[in-house]
Amino acid sequence: MGIEQLQKDSIALLKQLISIQSFSKEEDKTADAIEHFLQERNIKTNRKLNNIWAYNKYFDAAKPTLLLNSHHDTVKPNSGYTRDPYDATVEDGKLYGLGSNDAGGCLVSLVATFLYYYESEDLVYNICLATTAEEEISGNNGLEYVLPDLGELEFAIVGEPTQMNLAIAERGLLVLDCTSHGKAGHAAREEGDNAIYKALKDIDWFRSYRFSKVSEMFGPLKMSVTIINSGSQHNVVPATCNFTVDVRVTDAYTNEEVLKIIRTNVDCDVKPRSVRLKPSSIDKEHPIVVSGVALGRTTYGSPTTSDQALLSIPSLKVGPGDSARSHMADEYVYVNEVEEGIALYIKMLEPVIKGK
Incomplete structure:
Protein backbone atom coordinates (compact mmCIF):
# COMPACT_ATOMS: atom_id res chain seq x y z
CA MET A 1 0.00 0.00 0.00
CA GLY A 2 1.31 3.45 -0.88
CA ILE A 3 2.19 6.03 1.74
CA GLU A 4 -0.47 8.51 0.55
CA GLN A 5 -3.26 5.98 1.05
CA LEU A 6 -1.86 5.01 4.44
CA GLN A 7 -1.83 8.67 5.44
CA LYS A 8 -5.44 9.10 4.36
CA ASP A 9 -6.56 5.95 6.19
CA SER A 10 -4.63 6.95 9.29
CA ILE A 11 -6.32 10.34 9.56
CA ALA A 12 -9.71 8.62 9.17
CA LEU A 13 -8.82 6.16 11.94
CA LEU A 14 -7.63 8.98 14.19
CA LYS A 15 -10.91 10.85 13.70
CA GLN A 16 -12.80 7.68 14.61
CA LEU A 17 -10.72 7.15 17.77
CA ARG A 47 -6.43 -9.29 22.17
CA LYS A 48 -6.27 -9.32 25.96
CA LEU A 49 -8.64 -6.95 27.71
CA ASN A 50 -8.26 -3.64 25.81
CA ASN A 51 -4.86 -4.39 24.29
CA ILE A 52 -4.53 -5.31 20.60
CA TRP A 53 -1.39 -6.68 18.98
CA ALA A 54 -0.36 -8.21 15.66
CA TYR A 55 2.73 -9.42 13.79
CA ASN A 56 4.03 -8.95 10.26
CA LYS A 57 2.81 -11.47 7.68
CA TYR A 58 6.13 -13.29 7.29
CA PHE A 59 6.99 -13.57 10.95
CA ASP A 60 10.06 -15.77 11.45
CA ALA A 61 10.82 -16.99 14.96
CA ALA A 62 14.52 -17.17 14.06
CA LYS A 63 14.65 -13.38 13.58
CA ASN A 69 3.88 0.53 20.71
CA SER A 70 1.53 3.37 21.54
CA HIS A 71 -1.58 3.80 23.67
CA HIS A 72 -5.21 4.56 22.94
CA ASP A 73 -6.43 5.62 26.38
CA THR A 74 -6.88 9.29 27.26
CA VAL A 75 -7.11 11.48 30.32
CA LYS A 76 -10.48 13.09 31.05
CA PRO A 77 -11.05 16.47 29.36
CA ASN A 78 -10.28 19.39 31.63
CA SER A 79 -12.67 22.22 32.45
CA THR A 89 -12.83 18.51 13.28
CA VAL A 90 -10.06 19.98 11.14
CA GLU A 91 -9.55 23.75 11.11
CA ASP A 92 -6.50 25.53 9.70
CA GLY A 93 -4.72 22.21 9.40
CA LYS A 94 -5.34 21.30 13.04
CA LEU A 95 -7.24 18.11 13.91
CA TYR A 96 -8.94 18.86 17.22
CA GLY A 97 -10.11 16.35 19.79
CA LEU A 98 -9.26 14.59 23.03
CA GLY A 99 -6.32 12.24 22.50
CA SER A 100 -5.47 13.66 19.08
CA ASN A 101 -1.97 14.65 20.17
CA ASP A 102 -1.47 12.28 23.12
CA ALA A 103 -1.13 9.83 21.65
CA GLY A 104 -3.60 9.26 18.80
CA GLY A 105 -1.41 10.79 16.11
CA CYS A 106 1.48 8.58 17.21
CA LEU A 107 -0.66 5.46 17.39
CA VAL A 108 -2.16 5.75 13.91
CA SER A 109 1.25 6.63 12.48
CA LEU A 110 2.76 3.47 13.94
CA VAL A 111 -0.21 1.45 12.65
CA ALA A 112 0.46 2.89 9.19
CA THR A 113 4.15 2.02 9.47
CA PHE A 114 3.27 -1.53 10.45
CA LEU A 115 0.93 -1.81 7.46
CA TYR A 116 3.58 -0.43 5.12
CA TYR A 117 5.99 -3.23 6.04
CA TYR A 118 3.38 -5.90 6.80
CA GLU A 119 3.80 -7.90 3.57
CA SER A 120 7.56 -7.40 3.15
CA GLU A 121 9.41 -10.69 2.88
CA ASP A 122 12.97 -9.40 3.13
CA LEU A 123 12.98 -7.96 6.65
CA VAL A 124 15.80 -8.74 9.07
CA GLU A 135 -0.79 4.31 29.83
CA GLU A 136 -2.13 7.55 31.28
CA ILE A 137 -2.49 5.98 34.74
CA SER A 138 0.53 3.65 34.53
CA GLY A 139 -2.00 0.88 35.00
CA ASN A 140 -1.34 -2.84 35.35
CA ASN A 141 -3.64 -3.89 32.49
CA GLY A 142 -1.89 -2.16 29.61
CA LEU A 143 1.47 -2.88 28.00
CA GLU A 144 2.80 -4.56 31.12
CA TYR A 145 -0.13 -7.00 31.10
CA VAL A 146 0.57 -8.27 27.58
CA LEU A 147 4.37 -8.09 27.47
CA PRO A 148 4.73 -11.79 28.37
CA ASP A 149 2.50 -12.64 25.38
CA LEU A 150 4.48 -10.62 22.84
CA GLY A 151 7.49 -12.91 22.80
CA GLU A 152 11.15 -11.97 22.95
CA LEU A 153 11.74 -8.39 21.83
CA GLU A 154 15.00 -6.83 20.63
CA PHE A 155 14.15 -3.12 20.88
CA ALA A 156 11.11 -0.85 20.81
CA ILE A 157 9.76 2.35 19.36
CA VAL A 158 7.27 3.94 21.75
CA GLY A 159 4.93 6.45 20.15
CA GLU A 160 4.56 9.65 22.16
CA PRO A 161 4.47 13.25 20.85
CA THR A 162 8.09 14.39 20.50
CA GLN A 163 7.85 16.45 17.27
CA MET A 164 9.54 13.38 15.73
CA ASN A 165 12.71 14.11 17.66
CA LEU A 166 14.40 11.22 19.42
CA ALA A 167 13.96 10.77 23.18
CA ILE A 168 16.86 8.40 23.77
CA ALA A 169 16.46 8.38 27.56
CA GLU A 170 13.59 8.76 29.99
CA ARG A 171 13.59 9.25 33.74
CA GLY A 172 12.23 6.54 36.00
CA LEU A 173 10.09 7.21 39.06
CA LEU A 174 10.16 5.96 42.63
CA VAL A 175 7.56 7.15 45.13
CA LEU A 176 8.71 6.27 48.64
CA ASP A 177 6.54 6.15 51.76
CA CYS A 178 8.85 6.66 54.72
CA THR A 179 8.15 6.22 58.44
CA SER A 180 10.34 7.42 61.29
CA HIS A 181 9.71 5.74 64.65
CA GLY A 182 10.00 7.30 68.11
CA LYS A 183 8.15 6.89 71.39
CA ALA A 184 5.05 8.73 72.53
CA LYS A 201 17.57 14.04 60.10
CA ASP A 202 16.53 11.73 57.25
CA ILE A 203 14.71 14.50 55.41
CA ASP A 204 17.89 16.57 55.49
CA TRP A 205 19.74 13.60 54.00
CA PHE A 206 17.22 13.40 51.13
CA ARG A 207 17.67 17.14 50.59
CA SER A 208 21.45 17.17 50.54
CA TYR A 209 22.65 13.76 49.31
CA ARG A 210 24.31 13.64 45.90
CA PHE A 211 24.57 10.36 44.03
CA SER A 212 28.05 9.66 42.67
CA LYS A 213 27.01 8.76 39.14
CA VAL A 214 25.64 11.59 37.02
CA SER A 215 23.61 10.95 33.86
CA GLU A 216 25.07 12.42 30.69
CA MET A 217 21.54 13.12 29.49
CA PHE A 218 19.76 14.29 32.68
CA GLY A 219 22.47 15.33 35.10
CA PRO A 220 22.08 14.36 38.78
CA LEU A 221 19.31 12.20 40.16
CA LYS A 222 16.64 14.27 41.95
CA MET A 223 14.90 13.51 45.27
CA SER A 224 12.16 15.70 46.76
CA VAL A 225 10.27 15.30 50.04
CA THR A 226 6.73 16.28 49.09
CA ILE A 227 4.38 15.24 51.94
CA ILE A 228 4.84 15.00 55.73
CA ASN A 229 2.40 14.03 58.46
CA SER A 230 2.80 13.47 62.20
CA GLY A 231 1.20 14.06 65.56
CA SER A 232 -2.33 14.02 66.90
CA GLN A 233 -2.43 16.79 69.51
CA HIS A 234 -0.24 19.62 70.77
CA ASN A 235 0.86 18.07 74.08
CA VAL A 236 1.79 14.57 72.86
CA VAL A 237 5.23 13.74 71.55
CA PRO A 238 4.53 11.77 68.34
CA ALA A 239 5.64 8.16 68.05
CA THR A 240 5.68 8.14 64.26
CA CYS A 241 6.31 10.60 61.45
CA ASN A 242 5.32 9.71 57.90
CA PHE A 243 6.69 11.45 54.84
CA THR A 244 6.73 10.89 51.09
CA VAL A 245 9.69 11.22 48.75
CA ASN A 255 15.43 1.74 40.65
CA GLU A 256 16.68 -1.14 42.78
CA GLU A 257 20.17 0.39 43.07
CA VAL A 258 18.72 3.71 44.18
CA LEU A 259 16.50 2.04 46.76
CA LYS A 260 19.47 0.12 48.21
CA ILE A 261 21.56 3.32 48.55
CA ILE A 262 18.69 5.15 50.27
CA ARG A 263 18.04 2.36 52.78
CA THR A 264 21.75 2.21 53.63
CA ASN A 265 21.80 5.90 54.54
CA VAL A 266 18.55 6.60 56.42
CA ASP A 267 17.08 5.30 59.68
CA CYS A 268 13.41 5.45 58.68
CA ASP A 269 11.47 2.59 57.13
CA VAL A 270 11.35 3.03 53.35
CA LYS A 271 8.59 1.40 51.32
CA PRO A 272 8.42 2.00 47.57
CA ARG A 273 4.92 2.14 46.15
CA SER A 274 6.34 0.49 43.05
CA VAL A 275 9.64 -0.16 41.29
CA ARG A 276 7.87 -0.67 37.95
CA LEU A 277 8.56 2.74 36.40
CA LYS A 278 12.17 2.25 35.41
CA PRO A 279 14.57 4.67 33.74
CA SER A 280 15.08 3.74 30.11
CA SER A 281 17.54 4.50 27.36
CA ILE A 282 18.94 3.45 24.02
CA ASP A 283 22.53 3.80 22.86
CA LYS A 284 23.29 6.79 20.65
CA GLU A 285 24.96 4.37 18.24
CA HIS A 286 21.95 2.09 17.96
CA PRO A 287 21.00 1.79 14.27
CA ILE A 288 17.53 3.29 14.79
CA VAL A 289 19.02 6.37 16.49
CA VAL A 290 21.70 6.72 13.82
CA SER A 291 19.00 6.48 11.15
CA GLY A 292 16.88 9.14 12.83
CA VAL A 293 19.80 11.53 13.23
CA ALA A 294 20.67 11.04 9.56
CA LEU A 295 17.14 12.29 8.78
CA GLY A 296 17.78 15.49 10.71
CA ARG A 297 16.16 14.52 14.01
CA THR A 298 17.71 15.66 17.30
CA THR A 299 18.25 13.54 20.43
CA TYR A 300 17.26 14.50 23.97
CA GLY A 301 16.34 13.11 27.37
CA SER A 302 12.64 13.10 28.18
CA PRO A 303 11.48 14.33 31.61
CA THR A 304 8.06 12.72 31.20
CA THR A 305 7.17 9.09 31.89
CA SER A 306 5.59 6.76 29.34
CA ASP A 307 5.20 3.03 28.74
CA GLN A 308 8.94 3.03 28.06
CA SER A 323 4.29 17.04 24.31
CA ALA A 324 3.38 20.60 25.38
CA ARG A 325 -0.13 20.04 23.95
CA SER A 326 -0.73 16.85 25.92
CA HIS A 327 -3.68 17.16 28.34
CA MET A 328 -4.33 20.77 27.31
CA ALA A 329 -7.80 22.14 26.66
CA ASP A 330 -8.89 21.93 23.01
CA GLU A 331 -6.12 19.46 22.27
CA TYR A 332 -5.05 19.15 18.65
CA VAL A 333 -2.49 17.67 16.31
CA TYR A 334 -1.63 19.06 12.89
CA VAL A 335 -2.73 16.79 10.05
CA ASN A 336 0.62 17.31 8.35
CA GLU A 337 2.40 16.25 11.55
CA VAL A 338 0.73 12.86 11.29
CA GLU A 339 1.42 12.59 7.58
CA GLU A 340 5.07 13.54 8.06
CA GLY A 341 5.31 11.24 11.08
CA ILE A 342 4.27 8.26 8.99
CA ALA A 343 6.83 9.07 6.30
CA LEU A 344 9.58 9.59 8.87
CA TYR A 345 8.84 6.37 10.79
CA ILE A 346 9.04 4.46 7.50
CA LYS A 347 12.29 6.14 6.45
CA MET A 348 13.87 5.67 9.89
CA LEU A 349 13.07 1.98 9.93
CA GLU A 350 14.05 1.15 6.38
CA PRO A 351 17.85 0.83 6.82
CA VAL A 352 17.31 -0.99 10.13
CA ILE A 353 14.77 -3.63 9.25
CA LYS A 354 15.95 -4.13 5.69
CA GLY A 355 19.59 -4.33 6.71
CA LYS A 356 20.73 -1.69 4.24
Whole structure:
Protein backbone atom coordinates (compact mmCIF):
# COMPACT_ATOMS: atom_id res chain seq x y z
CA MET A 1 0.00 0.00 0.00
CA GLY A 2 1.31 3.45 -0.88
CA ILE A 3 2.19 6.03 1.74
CA GLU A 4 -0.47 8.51 0.55
CA GLN A 5 -3.26 5.98 1.05
CA LEU A 6 -1.86 5.01 4.44
CA GLN A 7 -1.83 8.67 5.44
CA LYS A 8 -5.44 9.10 4.36
CA ASP A 9 -6.56 5.95 6.19
CA SER A 10 -4.63 6.95 9.29
CA ILE A 11 -6.32 10.34 9.56
CA ALA A 12 -9.71 8.62 9.17
CA LEU A 13 -8.82 6.16 11.94
CA LEU A 14 -7.63 8.98 14.19
CA LYS A 15 -10.91 10.85 13.70
CA GLN A 16 -12.80 7.68 14.61
CA LEU A 17 -10.72 7.15 17.77
CA ILE A 18 -11.22 10.76 18.87
CA SER A 19 -14.98 10.34 18.56
CA ILE A 20 -14.96 7.43 21.04
CA GLN A 21 -14.59 8.05 24.77
CA SER A 22 -11.58 6.04 25.94
CA PHE A 23 -10.58 7.05 29.45
CA SER A 24 -8.04 4.75 31.10
CA LYS A 25 -9.70 1.43 32.01
CA GLU A 26 -12.59 2.29 29.63
CA GLU A 27 -10.87 1.71 26.28
CA ASP A 28 -12.94 -1.23 25.05
CA LYS A 29 -14.59 0.70 22.22
CA THR A 30 -11.34 2.14 20.84
CA ALA A 31 -9.83 -1.35 21.12
CA ASP A 32 -12.78 -2.61 19.04
CA ALA A 33 -12.13 0.10 16.43
CA ILE A 34 -8.42 -0.70 16.13
CA GLU A 35 -9.13 -4.42 16.00
CA HIS A 36 -11.67 -3.91 13.22
CA PHE A 37 -9.35 -1.58 11.29
CA LEU A 38 -6.64 -4.25 11.21
CA GLN A 39 -8.94 -7.20 10.60
CA GLU A 40 -10.63 -5.58 7.61
CA ARG A 41 -7.14 -5.45 6.10
CA ASN A 42 -6.82 -9.22 6.62
CA ILE A 43 -4.43 -8.95 9.54
CA LYS A 44 -4.70 -11.51 12.31
CA THR A 45 -5.02 -9.75 15.65
CA ASN A 46 -4.56 -10.80 19.25
CA ARG A 47 -6.43 -9.29 22.17
CA LYS A 48 -6.27 -9.32 25.96
CA LEU A 49 -8.64 -6.95 27.71
CA ASN A 50 -8.26 -3.64 25.81
CA ASN A 51 -4.86 -4.39 24.29
CA ILE A 52 -4.53 -5.31 20.60
CA TRP A 53 -1.39 -6.68 18.98
CA ALA A 54 -0.36 -8.21 15.66
CA TYR A 55 2.73 -9.42 13.79
CA ASN A 56 4.03 -8.95 10.26
CA LYS A 57 2.81 -11.47 7.68
CA TYR A 58 6.13 -13.29 7.29
CA PHE A 59 6.99 -13.57 10.95
CA ASP A 60 10.06 -15.77 11.45
CA ALA A 61 10.82 -16.99 14.96
CA ALA A 62 14.52 -17.17 14.06
CA LYS A 63 14.65 -13.38 13.58
CA PRO A 64 14.72 -10.69 16.29
CA THR A 65 11.53 -8.72 16.85
CA LEU A 66 10.97 -4.97 16.91
CA LEU A 67 8.08 -3.61 19.00
CA LEU A 68 5.98 -0.68 17.79
CA ASN A 69 3.88 0.53 20.71
CA SER A 70 1.53 3.37 21.54
CA HIS A 71 -1.58 3.80 23.67
CA HIS A 72 -5.21 4.56 22.94
CA ASP A 73 -6.43 5.62 26.38
CA THR A 74 -6.88 9.29 27.26
CA VAL A 75 -7.11 11.48 30.32
CA LYS A 76 -10.48 13.09 31.05
CA PRO A 77 -11.05 16.47 29.36
CA ASN A 78 -10.28 19.39 31.63
CA SER A 79 -12.67 22.22 32.45
CA GLY A 80 -10.98 24.59 30.01
CA TYR A 81 -12.39 22.92 26.89
CA THR A 82 -14.35 25.23 24.62
CA ARG A 83 -14.97 22.50 22.03
CA ASP A 84 -16.64 19.12 22.13
CA PRO A 85 -13.63 16.92 23.00
CA TYR A 86 -15.08 14.09 20.88
CA ASP A 87 -15.80 16.15 17.77
CA ALA A 88 -12.87 15.41 15.45
CA THR A 89 -12.83 18.51 13.28
CA VAL A 90 -10.06 19.98 11.14
CA GLU A 91 -9.55 23.75 11.11
CA ASP A 92 -6.50 25.53 9.70
CA GLY A 93 -4.72 22.21 9.40
CA LYS A 94 -5.34 21.30 13.04
CA LEU A 95 -7.24 18.11 13.91
CA TYR A 96 -8.94 18.86 17.22
CA GLY A 97 -10.11 16.35 19.79
CA LEU A 98 -9.26 14.59 23.03
CA GLY A 99 -6.32 12.24 22.50
CA SER A 100 -5.47 13.66 19.08
CA ASN A 101 -1.97 14.65 20.17
CA ASP A 102 -1.47 12.28 23.12
CA ALA A 103 -1.13 9.83 21.65
CA GLY A 104 -3.60 9.26 18.80
CA GLY A 105 -1.41 10.79 16.11
CA CYS A 106 1.48 8.58 17.21
CA LEU A 107 -0.66 5.46 17.39
CA VAL A 108 -2.16 5.75 13.91
CA SER A 109 1.25 6.63 12.48
CA LEU A 110 2.76 3.47 13.94
CA VAL A 111 -0.21 1.45 12.65
CA ALA A 112 0.46 2.89 9.19
CA THR A 113 4.15 2.02 9.47
CA PHE A 114 3.27 -1.53 10.45
CA LEU A 115 0.93 -1.81 7.46
CA TYR A 116 3.58 -0.43 5.12
CA TYR A 117 5.99 -3.23 6.04
CA TYR A 118 3.38 -5.90 6.80
CA GLU A 119 3.80 -7.90 3.57
CA SER A 120 7.56 -7.40 3.15
CA GLU A 121 9.41 -10.69 2.88
CA ASP A 122 12.97 -9.40 3.13
CA LEU A 123 12.98 -7.96 6.65
CA VAL A 124 15.80 -8.74 9.07
CA TYR A 125 13.44 -7.95 11.97
CA ASN A 126 9.95 -9.17 12.72
CA ILE A 127 7.54 -6.39 13.63
CA CYS A 128 5.12 -6.57 16.56
CA LEU A 129 2.52 -3.80 16.68
CA ALA A 130 0.97 -3.34 20.14
CA THR A 131 -1.75 -0.76 20.76
CA THR A 132 -2.27 -0.73 24.49
CA ALA A 133 -4.37 0.61 27.35
CA GLU A 134 -3.96 2.37 30.70
CA GLU A 135 -0.79 4.31 29.83
CA GLU A 136 -2.13 7.55 31.28
CA ILE A 137 -2.49 5.98 34.74
CA SER A 138 0.53 3.65 34.53
CA GLY A 139 -2.00 0.88 35.00
CA ASN A 140 -1.34 -2.84 35.35
CA ASN A 141 -3.64 -3.89 32.49
CA GLY A 142 -1.89 -2.16 29.61
CA LEU A 143 1.47 -2.88 28.00
CA GLU A 144 2.80 -4.56 31.12
CA TYR A 145 -0.13 -7.00 31.10
CA VAL A 146 0.57 -8.27 27.58
CA LEU A 147 4.37 -8.09 27.47
CA PRO A 148 4.73 -11.79 28.37
CA ASP A 149 2.50 -12.64 25.38
CA LEU A 150 4.48 -10.62 22.84
CA GLY A 151 7.49 -12.91 22.80
CA GLU A 152 11.15 -11.97 22.95
CA LEU A 153 11.74 -8.39 21.83
CA GLU A 154 15.00 -6.83 20.63
CA PHE A 155 14.15 -3.12 20.88
CA ALA A 156 11.11 -0.85 20.81
CA ILE A 157 9.76 2.35 19.36
CA VAL A 158 7.27 3.94 21.75
CA GLY A 159 4.93 6.45 20.15
CA GLU A 160 4.56 9.65 22.16
CA PRO A 161 4.47 13.25 20.85
CA THR A 162 8.09 14.39 20.50
CA GLN A 163 7.85 16.45 17.27
CA MET A 164 9.54 13.38 15.73
CA ASN A 165 12.71 14.11 17.66
CA LEU A 166 14.40 11.22 19.42
CA ALA A 167 13.96 10.77 23.18
CA ILE A 168 16.86 8.40 23.77
CA ALA A 169 16.46 8.38 27.56
CA GLU A 170 13.59 8.76 29.99
CA ARG A 171 13.59 9.25 33.74
CA GLY A 172 12.23 6.54 36.00
CA LEU A 173 10.09 7.21 39.06
CA LEU A 174 10.16 5.96 42.63
CA VAL A 175 7.56 7.15 45.13
CA LEU A 176 8.71 6.27 48.64
CA ASP A 177 6.54 6.15 51.76
CA CYS A 178 8.85 6.66 54.72
CA THR A 179 8.15 6.22 58.44
CA SER A 180 10.34 7.42 61.29
CA HIS A 181 9.71 5.74 64.65
CA GLY A 182 10.00 7.30 68.11
CA LYS A 183 8.15 6.89 71.39
CA ALA A 184 5.05 8.73 72.53
CA GLY A 185 5.18 10.86 75.67
CA HIS A 186 3.83 13.99 77.36
CA ALA A 187 5.39 17.13 75.88
CA ALA A 188 5.38 19.04 79.18
CA ARG A 189 7.38 16.36 81.01
CA GLU A 190 9.93 15.90 78.22
CA GLU A 191 8.92 12.29 77.86
CA GLY A 192 9.18 10.10 74.79
CA ASP A 193 11.37 10.18 71.71
CA ASN A 194 10.09 12.64 69.11
CA ALA A 195 9.65 10.92 65.72
CA ILE A 196 9.52 14.30 63.96
CA TYR A 197 13.08 15.08 65.04
CA LYS A 198 14.19 11.68 63.80
CA ALA A 199 12.46 12.32 60.49
CA LEU A 200 14.16 15.71 60.13
CA LYS A 201 17.57 14.04 60.10
CA ASP A 202 16.53 11.73 57.25
CA ILE A 203 14.71 14.50 55.41
CA ASP A 204 17.89 16.57 55.49
CA TRP A 205 19.74 13.60 54.00
CA PHE A 206 17.22 13.40 51.13
CA ARG A 207 17.67 17.14 50.59
CA SER A 208 21.45 17.17 50.54
CA TYR A 209 22.65 13.76 49.31
CA ARG A 210 24.31 13.64 45.90
CA PHE A 211 24.57 10.36 44.03
CA SER A 212 28.05 9.66 42.67
CA LYS A 213 27.01 8.76 39.14
CA VAL A 214 25.64 11.59 37.02
CA SER A 215 23.61 10.95 33.86
CA GLU A 216 25.07 12.42 30.69
CA MET A 217 21.54 13.12 29.49
CA PHE A 218 19.76 14.29 32.68
CA GLY A 219 22.47 15.33 35.10
CA PRO A 220 22.08 14.36 38.78
CA LEU A 221 19.31 12.20 40.16
CA LYS A 222 16.64 14.27 41.95
CA MET A 223 14.90 13.51 45.27
CA SER A 224 12.16 15.70 46.76
CA VAL A 225 10.27 15.30 50.04
CA THR A 226 6.73 16.28 49.09
CA ILE A 227 4.38 15.24 51.94
CA ILE A 228 4.84 15.00 55.73
CA ASN A 229 2.40 14.03 58.46
CA SER A 230 2.80 13.47 62.20
CA GLY A 231 1.20 14.06 65.56
CA SER A 232 -2.33 14.02 66.90
CA GLN A 233 -2.43 16.79 69.51
CA HIS A 234 -0.24 19.62 70.77
CA ASN A 235 0.86 18.07 74.08
CA VAL A 236 1.79 14.57 72.86
CA VAL A 237 5.23 13.74 71.55
CA PRO A 238 4.53 11.77 68.34
CA ALA A 239 5.64 8.16 68.05
CA THR A 240 5.68 8.14 64.26
CA CYS A 241 6.31 10.60 61.45
CA ASN A 242 5.32 9.71 57.90
CA PHE A 243 6.69 11.45 54.84
CA THR A 244 6.73 10.89 51.09
CA VAL A 245 9.69 11.22 48.75
CA ASP A 246 9.48 11.70 44.98
CA VAL A 247 12.60 10.27 43.31
CA ARG A 248 13.27 10.93 39.61
CA VAL A 249 15.71 8.19 38.64
CA THR A 250 18.11 8.73 35.75
CA ASP A 251 19.59 6.21 33.37
CA ALA A 252 22.74 6.15 35.54
CA TYR A 253 20.99 3.85 38.04
CA THR A 254 18.32 1.19 38.27
CA ASN A 255 15.43 1.74 40.65
CA GLU A 256 16.68 -1.14 42.78
CA GLU A 257 20.17 0.39 43.07
CA VAL A 258 18.72 3.71 44.18
CA LEU A 259 16.50 2.04 46.76
CA LYS A 260 19.47 0.12 48.21
CA ILE A 261 21.56 3.32 48.55
CA ILE A 262 18.69 5.15 50.27
CA ARG A 263 18.04 2.36 52.78
CA THR A 264 21.75 2.21 53.63
CA ASN A 265 21.80 5.90 54.54
CA VAL A 266 18.55 6.60 56.42
CA ASP A 267 17.08 5.30 59.68
CA CYS A 268 13.41 5.45 58.68
CA ASP A 269 11.47 2.59 57.13
CA VAL A 270 11.35 3.03 53.35
CA LYS A 271 8.59 1.40 51.32
CA PRO A 272 8.42 2.00 47.57
CA ARG A 273 4.92 2.14 46.15
CA SER A 274 6.34 0.49 43.05
CA VAL A 275 9.64 -0.16 41.29
CA ARG A 276 7.87 -0.67 37.95
CA LEU A 277 8.56 2.74 36.40
CA LYS A 278 12.17 2.25 35.41
CA PRO A 279 14.57 4.67 33.74
CA SER A 280 15.08 3.74 30.11
CA SER A 281 17.54 4.50 27.36
CA ILE A 282 18.94 3.45 24.02
CA ASP A 283 22.53 3.80 22.86
CA LYS A 284 23.29 6.79 20.65
CA GLU A 285 24.96 4.37 18.24
CA HIS A 286 21.95 2.09 17.96
CA PRO A 287 21.00 1.79 14.27
CA ILE A 288 17.53 3.29 14.79
CA VAL A 289 19.02 6.37 16.49
CA VAL A 290 21.70 6.72 13.82
CA SER A 291 19.00 6.48 11.15
CA GLY A 292 16.88 9.14 12.83
CA VAL A 293 19.80 11.53 13.23
CA ALA A 294 20.67 11.04 9.56
CA LEU A 295 17.14 12.29 8.78
CA GLY A 296 17.78 15.49 10.71
CA ARG A 297 16.16 14.52 14.01
CA THR A 298 17.71 15.66 17.30
CA THR A 299 18.25 13.54 20.43
CA TYR A 300 17.26 14.50 23.97
CA GLY A 301 16.34 13.11 27.37
CA SER A 302 12.64 13.10 28.18
CA PRO A 303 11.48 14.33 31.61
CA THR A 304 8.06 12.72 31.20
CA THR A 305 7.17 9.09 31.89
CA SER A 306 5.59 6.76 29.34
CA ASP A 307 5.20 3.03 28.74
CA GLN A 308 8.94 3.03 28.06
CA ALA A 309 9.26 2.73 31.83
CA LEU A 310 7.80 -0.78 31.65
CA LEU A 311 10.33 -2.05 29.12
CA SER A 312 13.63 -3.72 29.98
CA ILE A 313 14.89 -3.59 26.37
CA PRO A 314 16.43 -0.63 24.52
CA SER A 315 13.64 1.74 23.52
CA LEU A 316 13.27 4.98 21.62
CA LYS A 317 10.42 7.40 22.29
CA VAL A 318 9.46 9.30 19.15
CA GLY A 319 6.27 10.46 17.48
CA PRO A 320 4.35 13.26 15.78
CA GLY A 321 2.79 16.01 17.85
CA ASP A 322 4.09 18.15 20.68
CA SER A 323 4.29 17.04 24.31
CA ALA A 324 3.38 20.60 25.38
CA ARG A 325 -0.13 20.04 23.95
CA SER A 326 -0.73 16.85 25.92
CA HIS A 327 -3.68 17.16 28.34
CA MET A 328 -4.33 20.77 27.31
CA ALA A 329 -7.80 22.14 26.66
CA ASP A 330 -8.89 21.93 23.01
CA GLU A 331 -6.12 19.46 22.27
CA TYR A 332 -5.05 19.15 18.65
CA VAL A 333 -2.49 17.67 16.31
CA TYR A 334 -1.63 19.06 12.89
CA VAL A 335 -2.73 16.79 10.05
CA ASN A 336 0.62 17.31 8.35
CA GLU A 337 2.40 16.25 11.55
CA VAL A 338 0.73 12.86 11.29
CA GLU A 339 1.42 12.59 7.58
CA GLU A 340 5.07 13.54 8.06
CA GLY A 341 5.31 11.24 11.08
CA ILE A 342 4.27 8.26 8.99
CA ALA A 343 6.83 9.07 6.30
CA LEU A 344 9.58 9.59 8.87
CA TYR A 345 8.84 6.37 10.79
CA ILE A 346 9.04 4.46 7.50
CA LYS A 347 12.29 6.14 6.45
CA MET A 348 13.87 5.67 9.89
CA LEU A 349 13.07 1.98 9.93
CA GLU A 350 14.05 1.15 6.38
CA PRO A 351 17.85 0.83 6.82
CA VAL A 352 17.31 -0.99 10.13
CA ILE A 353 14.77 -3.63 9.25
CA LYS A 354 15.95 -4.13 5.69
CA GLY A 355 19.59 -4.33 6.71
CA LYS A 356 20.73 -1.69 4.24
